[in-house]
Amino acid sequence: MRVAIVGAGLGGLSAACHLAGRDHEVVVLEQQERPGGRAGVIEEAGFRIDTGPSVLTMPGLLRDVFAAAGADMDDHIRLRPVDPMYRACFPDGSELRLRHGREAMEDEIRTVCGPAEAEAFVRFCAWLEQLYEVELRGFIDRNYDSALDLARDPGSMWKLVRLGALRRLAPTVASYFQDPRLQQVFSFQSLYAGLSPFEALAVYCVITYMDTVEGVYFPDGGIHAIAEGLAHAAAKAGAAFAFSTTVERILRHPDGCVAGVRTTSGEHVDAEAVVCNTDPAFAYRHLLGLAPPRPVARGRYSPSCIVWVAGVRGKVPDSAGHHNIHFGDDWRGSFDALLRDGVRMPDPSILVSSPTVSDKRLAPEGGLVLYALEPVPNLDGRIDWGAQGSRPRDELVARLGSLGYPVDDVVVDRFTDPVGWASLGYERGTPFSLAHRFFQSGPFRTANVDARVPGLVLAGMGTVPGVGIPMVLISGGLAAARVDAYARP
Numbered sequence: 001m002r003v004a005i006v007g008a009g010l011g012g013l014s015a016a017c018h019l020a021g022r023d024h025e026v027v028v029l030e031q032q033e034r035p036g037g038r039a040g041v042i043e044e045a046g047f048r049i050d051t052g053p054s055v056l057t058m059p060g061l062l063r064d065v066f067a068a069a070g071a072d073m074d075d076h077i078r079l080r081p082v083d084p085m086y087r088a089c090f091p092d093g094s095e096l097r098l099r100h101g102r103e104a105m106e107d108e109i110r111t112v113c114g115p116a117e118a119e120a121f122v123r124f125c126a127w128l129e130q131l132y133e134v135e136l137r138g139f140i141d142r143n144y145d146s147a148l149d150l151a152r153d154p155g156s157m158w159k160l161v162r163l164g165a166l167r168r169l170a171p172t173v174a175s176y177f178q179d180p181r182l183q184q185v186f187s188f189q190s191l192y193a194g195l196s197p198f199e200a201l202a203v204y205c206v207i208t209y210m211d212t213v214e215g216v217y218f219p220d221g222g223i224h225a226i227a228e229g230l231a232h233a234a235a236k237a238g239a240a241f242a243f244s245t246t247v248e249r250i251l252r253h254p255d256g257c258v259a260g261v262r263t264t265s266g267e268h269v270d271a272e273a274v275v276c277n278t279d280p281a282f283a284y285r286h287l288l289g290l291a292p293p294r295p296v297a298r299g300r301y302s303p304s305c306i307v308w309v310a311g312v313r314g315k316v317p318d319s320a321g322h323h324n325i326h327f328g329d330d331w332r333g334s335f336d337a338l339l340r341d342g343v344r345m346p347d348p349s350i351l352v353s354s355p356t357v358s359d360k361r362l363a364p365e366g367g368l369v370l371y372a373l374e375p376v377p378n379l380d381g382r383i384d385w386g387a388q389g390s391r392p393r394d395e396l397v398a399r400l401g402s403l404g405y406p407v408d409d410v411v412v413d414r415f416t417d418p419v420g421w422a423s424l425g426y427e428r429g430t431p432f433s434l435a436h437r438f439f440q441s442g443p444f445r446t447a448n449v450d451a452r453v454p455g456l457v458l459a460g461m462g463t464v465p466g467v468g469i470p471m472v473l474i475s476g477g478l479a480a481a482r483v484d485a486y487a488r489p
Contacts, residue, residue: 002027003271004260004273004274005277006247006250006275007037007276007460008241009460010469013227014230014459014476014477017066018480021069023238026240029245029261030242030243031245033244038431039052039223045311046311047364048222048363049371050222053468053469056223061470061473062079064477066229077229080219081100082322086325087324088185095112096108096182098211106121117177120178124173127176131206135165137156138160140206140465141465141474143464143481148443165203169187169201173197186208189205189211190204192207194432194435200436218359247263247264248262250283252288252453256454257455276458279427281427283458293450299446301380301432303375304432306374308414308415312407316368316406322358324354325350326349328345334347342377343383344383344392355369370407374396376418379422388417433461433462433467441466442465448475454486457483458479459475459476459478
């Protein structure tokens, strides 16, 4: 079957690897000059700066995508463990390093927080592992046709209930740890799903499992190297790529089935199936001219973020790691401000990554790369971003400077706020799509197929299973399975 893939982001590349590996005729159309999509890169003045996701977990899932294309991941990229995975910094001046490997993390907790908390960590990891095993097989790595699919596997649902996965996340974590620092360290990941740990269900501790138990990795050359490696693997398996090519319409036959795509240059690319790796809202409104499904049009979207990426001269603080989380005061109040009131956190928690700690080749001699992210409301919030001017950027950079990061000799930099994300095609100005509320997850999330458009399949964070590199890679495999099913007579 001839398949056109719109967008060479990680979801589209995953789909390309799976489909080309199964002998489909695949063409990938990407508006940028190189693959990656959200996982983009700036190469300027000797710096190589990732502009998208900064944290990679679950390398086994990535290895599976390469294998689907008949490739060995080690022939395309080299991953190294990040240790410590995070340096967590707290308002009282204390620090905790999240170490790679359970025993190392147990020792760190014992040293910083005491033996009782270290024993609690062992129990917590055992629970997380059970949770992950149930979720991956029963709920994450699967396609849904309706919510009734949940009833077809009552055993998995019962296991989740028995594990306490439908309780609230924050009190579940607190049931293991007395130290508030550990409660924060093992619950902040809910924000990746667009939720406060006080409203999220414990089922989203699966993200904590990916971070804490499976560990954080970094590829030589940065996160963008993943996209380059997947594109090479897909091409070797037979996929064709058309870069600097913008799709303006998904074409359909009179009966509604897809017929291919039309580019802005007027070229028609015939295809029997189309995998669309764009934001779903953009796909429906601009590429199909159809009303988006209810989750897309009326759903609750995740918070957005402001991101400053830069190539600078100087050195990071001696204690800095690759990833550094600087927690602000009033943990719960910060989430209320962000998610309930739609304003910036009064004392924001921020992520500061300096990938040159792991790979010095990303910057010229004497230079380093900085990536700073602060969660902020999306465009549904109460902030008039147009009236903010340079204030959010200046405040974020000043915060980094106060924490000891070098910000005075900036060679290359980019700043993106919710308006900037919206200009890139992200609904409500958030690069994190729909929040993972219970009724916006699994069978309730935007489906990757639409009965109105036979042959159309969605991939990426806006559809199943959701947000984050591991989920997006899985989405490509699920999309390929949909194409296979459509291809069968």
